Amino acid sequence: MVSMMIQEKVNKFIGRSKELGIKVTPQRIAIYKELASTDQHPSTETIYKKIKDYYPNISLTTVYRTLETFEKLGLISVVNVLYNAARYDANLDPHHHIVCTECKKVEDVYDESLNNLDISNKTLGDYKVEGYSLLLSGVCTSCRSN
Amino acid sequence: MVSMMIQEKVNKFIGRSKELGIKVTPQRIAIYKELASTDQHPSTETIYKKIKDYYPNISLTTVYRTLETFEKLGLISVVNVLYNAARYDANLDPHHHIVCTECKKVEDVYDESLNNLDISNKTLGDYKVEGYSLLLSGVCTSCRSN
């Protein structure tokens, strides 16, 4: 799966789009292909700029709308759920977070057993790792009751 | 530490500020106190609004600048490192991410042993958990050589 050829991924995407009943446009293919071609998770703007090289008419609005559509249908996922505004933390002790996917509320999660994960060196590649934190996602009570 | 009284946290903050050589202003105390009083990780705007209730002259700019200052000095930390722009992922297989704290580049991390963490039920409180992902942070090779 990881090493699946780009074209194969795109074909799968086209099939899935048809199943979902959304239209397969050149813009959508370009956007999906751009995203599937890298593991660097570019921003919307970056995707837009890359596509513009060979598809100069594409609009940034389309990239925004398309990524949102794909995400809602489960064709892609958001890496950073909390991208809309900076969130700070006065608590510097090691702990993790859980975010409500509905209301975007974030709360602390304390679980000692998660503070000393053994992360194999080979996964880290050429990074000098400073730390990690776990972001759990779910739906909080008050959102579930709505 | 977790249950340390707010005033105690604020006092510690004031002492640390003096050590660091930054000025202790009423605005800074208010901002720190607001952040230290909750585990909900409000956005900059939310902090601003709360403080405005009892300190109507405070400026949103000050809140932005102050939080940035605190973060750079290590007085607080950012929950969502990648808050400046949406980042998407075409790869729906379970995997994690590592972000370079310098250039904000994000890459995939594959490590089977991290895909089935045993998260104790009591930590999850009243959330219905859908999933989790690990965000490692570090400095990539190209940023380290600069």
Place this chain on the structure above:
DNA sequence: GTCCTTGCAAAAGTTTTGCAAGGTG
């Protein structure tokens, strides 16, 4: 041909910057 999708322009929302006035150490 129908209706979803696109592109443009404008609006809304978030964050940063310049500068003069004010307050801390």
Place this chain on the structure above:
DNA sequence: CACCTTGCAAAACTTTTGCAAGGAC
């Protein structure tokens, strides 16, 4: 009283929305 910090206003940036034209099915 020096210099850091604040507040205001404006600019820069990111994301969303309305609407008419265009294209997929």
